[in-house]
Amino acid sequence: MKKVSVIIAAYNTEEFLDECLTSVVNQTYSNLEVLIINDGSLDQSGAIINEFAKRDKRIICFHNDERKGVGAARNLGLDNATGEFVYFIDSDDFIALDTIGRLVENIGEHDMLTGKRVRLTNKEDSKIGNMVEEEADDGMIIEEIEEKVQEGRVRLRRGIQRSFRGMSILHTLVSRDYIKVNNLRFSEEVDCYSDLSFIVPIISEMRTFPFLTRCYYFKRRRNDPISNPALMQSDREKKVLDFLSIYNQMKDQYGMNQRAGSYLDWLFLNIYRKQIIMLFSNQGCIDEFFNKVAVSVDKIDVSKRKKLNVVVKRELKLLRKRKLESYKRLIGLHHFARNTKRALKSRQKMYIYLYRSVFMRMPLKEKTIVFESFLGKNYSDSPKYIYEYMLEHNYDFKYIWVFNKTGKEIPGNAKQVKRFSLAYYYYFATSKFSVSNSRLPLKLNKREGNIDLQTWHGTPLKKLVFDMNDIYSANPNYKKHFFNQSRRWDYLISPNQYSSDIFRSAFKYEKEMLEFGYPRNDILYKKDNEESIQNLKESLQIPLDKKVILYAPTWRDDEFYEPGKYKFAIQMDLHKMREQLGDEYVVLLRMHYFIADEIDTDGLEGFVYNYSKYDDIAELYLISDILITDYSSVFFDYANLKRPILFFTYDLEKYRDTLRGFYIDIESEVPGPLVKTTDEIIDAVTNIEQVKTQYQETYDRFYDKFCGWDNGNAAENVVKTVFGEDVK
Ligand code: C2G
Numbered sequence: 001m002k003k004v005s006v007i008i009a010a011y012n013t014e015e016f017l018d019e020c021l022t023s024v025v026n027q028t029y030s031n032l033e034v035l036i037i038n039d040g041s042l043d044q045s046g047a048i049i050n051e052f053a054k055r056d057k058r059i060i061c062f063h064n065d066e067r068k069g070v071g072a073a074r075n076l077g078l079d080n081a082t083g084e085f086v087y088f089i090d091s092d093d094f095i096a097l098d099t100i101g102r103l104v105e106n107i108g109e110h111d112m113l114t115g116k117r118v119r120l121t122n123k124e125d126s127k128i129g130n131m132v133e134e135e136a137d138d139g140m141i142i143e144e145i146e147e148k149v150q151e152g153r154v155r156l157r158r159g160i161q162r163s164f165r166g167m168s169i170l171h172t173l174v175s176r177d178y179i180k181v182n183n184l185r186f187s188e189e190v191d192c193y194s195d196l197s198f199i200v201p202i203i204s205e206m207r208t209f210p211f212l213t214r215c216y217y218f219k220r221r222r223n224d225p226i227s228n229p230a231l232m233q234s235d236r237e238k239k240v241l242d243f244l245s246i247y248n249q250m251k252d253q254y255g256m257n258q259r260a261g262s263y264l265d266w267l268f269l270n271i272y273r274k275q276i277i278m279l280f281s282n283q284g285c286i287d288e289f290f291n292k293v294a295v296s297v298d299k300i301d302v303s304k305r306k307k308l309n310v311v312v313k314r315e316l317k318l319l320r321k322r323k324l325e326s327y328k329r330l331i332g333l334h335h336f337a338r339n340t341k342r343a344l345k346s347r348q349k350m351y352i353y354l355y356r357s358v359f360m361r362m363p364l365k366e367k368t369i370v371f372e373s374f375l376g377k378n379y380s381d382s383p384k385y386i387y388e389y390m391l392e393h394n395y396d397f398k399y400i401w402v403f404n405k406t407g408k409e410i411p412g413n414a415k416q417v418k419r420f421s422l423a424y425y426y427y428f429a430t431s432k433f434s435v436s437n438s439r440l441p442l443k444l445n446k447r448e449g450n451i452d453l454q455t456w457h458g459t460p461l462k463k464l465v466f467d468m469n470d471i472y473s474a475n476p477n478y479k480k481h482f483f484n485q486s487r488r489w490d491y492l493i494s495p496n497q498y499s500s501d502i503f504r505s506a507f508k509y510e511k512e513m514l515e516f517g518y519p520r521n522d523i524l525y526k527k528d529n530e531e532s533i534q535n536l537k538e539s540l541q542i543p544l545d546k547k548v549i550l551y552a553p554t555w556r557d558d559e560f561y562e563p564g565k566y567k568f569a570i571q572m573d574l575h576k577m578r579e580q581l582g583d584e585y586v587v588l589l590r591m592h593y594f595i596a597d598e599i600d601t602d603g604l605e606g607f608v609y610n611y612s613k614y615d616d617i618a619e620l621y622l623i624s625d626i627l628i629t630d631y632s633s634v635f636f637d638y639a640n641l642k643r644p645i646l647f648f649t650y651d652l653e654k655y656r657d658t659l660r661g662f663y664i665d666i667e668s669e670v671p672g673p674l675v676k677t678t679d680e681i682i683d684a685v686t687n688i689e690q691v692k693t694q695y696q697e698t699y700d701r702f703y704d705k706f707c708g709w710d711n712g713n714a715a716e717n718v719v720k721t722v723f724g725e726d727v728k
Helices: 013-025 046-056 070-080 099-107 120-144 145-151 159-163 174-183 196-205 236-254 258-282 286-299 310-320 324-343 346-359 381-392 422-430 478-486 498-508 519-526 530-539 574-581 619-622 634-643 652-658 678-686 688-705 714-723
Strands: 004-010 030-040 059-064 085-088 111-121 154-157 171-174 210-219 367-371 397-403 414-416 431-436 451-454 491-493 512-514 549-550 560-562 583-590 608-610 628-629 646-648
Touching: 004 013, 004 498, 013 046, 013 059, 030 046, 030 070, 030 367, 046 111, 059 574, 070 159, 070 634, 085 099, 085 174, 085 258, 085 414, 099 111, 099 171, 099 210, 111 367, 111 422, 120 422, 154 688, 171 652, 174 451, 196 236, 196 258, 236 286, 258 286, 258 310, 258 678, 286 324, 310 324, 324 346, 324 634, 367 381, 367 422, 381 397, 381 431, 381 519, 414 422, 431 560, 451 714, 491 714, 512 714, 519 678, 530 619, 530 678, 549 619, 574 678, 628 634, 634 646, 678 688
Parallel strands: 004 030, 004 085, 030 059, 111 210, 367 397, 367 431, 397 414, 431 451, 451 491, 491 512, 549 583, 549 628, 583 608, 628 646
Antiparallel strands: 085 171, 111 171, 154 210
C-alpha cells in the first residue's frame, strides 16, 4: 500500500477546519501522512489542528509564528513529505471519503491524476454533507462491480484547450518522485497565483492530464471577504500585481515551450479582460499600472492569438507602444460603449444608465428627503414616525416616499414614487437626505453631500451579519454587500445599549449612533389609552367586546421559494383555539413581510383576522392584549406596553442552533413562557393572570434592559439631531 502525503496549509479557517480534517482522517484509504502547516493563524485554527493531531498519529503539525504565505507553507509540507504520492487540499475545503483511495487505485503508471472539483455555495453545504456519504457508498459499490473495467474509467483529457485551462494543484495526486525530478516548488514571492510555479513546469512537460470521473473535491465559496477573505478574495490590485510578477517570471522561464507559453498567454488575456480592465476603468489606476502591464504584454505572442477581439487587440497594441494617453482615451471610449450597450438591454438598465450619467451629475437638492420602509412594502416603522414628526412640526423640506405600489393614503403632501422607477432613481440621485429602515440597493451610489439616516428595524435576537457564522446564510456575497451598503450610513438609530453594542460589532459600524430609543415605539407611549385603542379597533373592524391575541412570527432562513419570498405554515390549531378561546378572544395574524404564502383562514371568520398586509404593526400592538411571537424582534417593542407575551417556539432547537444563533439566552431572559403546542398556548391564555405574576420579575428586568430608552420622544430627538430645527 503506497503512502500518500496530504498537505494542508491553514490560515484563519477555524470554521471550516473540522470539516476539512474530518474528511481527510476518515478516508477509506488509510495509509496517509497528513502534513498540516498552520501559517501563523490568528484564530483558533492552531488549537483545532493540535486537537486532531492528538487523536490521530498520522497527523504532523507545523506552526509558523508568523504568516509566511501559502507558497512557503506548502513548500514546507513538500520538504517534509515522505509518501510516494502527494495530495493537496485547502483547509476550507473537504473531500469525499473515497477520494484518495480512488485516485491511488487508478493512477497506474501516470505521474498524476485529478478528479472533479465541485464548487459550493454556502447554502449547499448542509446538503453536501449527506451527498458526500451517499456518493462514497455509491462509489464503493460501483468500484466492486467495475473492478475489471477500472482502467477504462481514467479518461485522458487531451489538448491544452480543455485540459490545462482550469488546472489546479488542488485535488491532484502527484508522484513525489516526479516532483523531485522536476524540482517543483510553489512561489514564495507572491500570495495569489503561487501555484503557477508548480503548474507551469508540469504543463511544459506533459501532453495530457489524466482525469478520474466521479472522484470529488468540494471547494467552498467563502462568504466573508471583509473580515476573513480567502486568498483569491484579496483586493484586485494585489491580485493583479501578484499575477503580473509570476506571469513575467514563468514566461521568461517556460515561454518558449509551446504548451506552457500558450497557457500563460491565455491566462494573461483572461485576467486582462476580467481584472485589469476593471482596475483601469473603475479604480482609475492606469498611470500607476500602465508600464507594469505593458511589460507583460510585450511577452505575449499575439500572432498566435487569432481569435482576439479587435478591441482588446487595439488596446494591447497601444500598451506595447507605450502610448499612455491614447490608451486612456480608448479605455474611456470602451467603458462608455460597454455602458451604452448595457443600457439598451432593458428598461431597468436604461434607468441605471441615466441615473449614473445624468441624474448623479445634477445639483443636489439640500431640502429633499427620500423615505423608505421595509423595501417599499409599506408606510410604517421609524421612517413613518420621523416623517410625521417633521410634518407636524412644519419642517421646511420636500418629502419623497418610496412604495412598491403608489397611491397610498398618507398624511402630508409627500410625493410618492414607485420603487425602481425612473423617478425613484432621479430622487435618490438628487436628494440630499435618505431615511430608510433597511439597506439601500447596491446600485445606488452615495454622493458627496448625501446624508443617510438608517433607522434599522429591530433589536436583534438572531445573530446578524458579521456575528453570524460563515456557514448558514442565503447568499455568499451577503457579508460583503452588507459591508459596502452600510458604509453609506451617517446615522444609525439604536433602541437600547444592548443593540448599540451589537450594531458596532455585527455591522462594523463606526459612525454616529442615535441612542434615543425607536421612533416607531413613540406611539406605544403616546396612544396607549382607551380612546385611541377603541378608535383603532373600530377602524380595523375588530369586535370591541373581544380581547385580542396578536400572532406575529418571524421568517425561517431555510424555507423559501426564492430570495425574499419565504414559506410559512401556521403550526397552531386555530380551530381548536376558536373552540376554547373564541368566546373571549379574537386572533390577529401578522406574517413577516418576507412571507409569500397566503394564510388560509377559511371557516375561521369572526375569530381570525389576517392583518399581514396592514401597514403598521405598532398599531396592531396597541390593540392587542396578548402577543404570541417566536424569534421575531417584535417582542422587544411590544414589551414597552408591559402586556403579556407568549413565545411559540416549536422549532427552537433548529432555529437557534442550526440557522442563526441568538445573542441572549431565550430560555431564561425573555419575558414570557416558551410554549410548543396549541394546548400549551390555550393553557397559558386561559391562565394569563398567573403567567403575568410568574414572569413579573423577568419582565421588569427585560424592560429595564431593552425598553429603558423609549419614552415617546425618540422621533423628536432624532429629527432635531439630524435635521436641526429648520421649520417654516
Ligand atoms: N415585523 C412585522 N410582522 C412580523 C414580523 C416582523 O411587521 N410578523 C416587523 C417588525 O417591525 C419587526 C421587524 O419587522 O421588528 C423585523 O422583523 P424580525 O422578525 O425581527 O426579522 P428581521 O426582518 O430578520 O429583522 O435587528 C433585527 C433583525 O434584523 C431582525
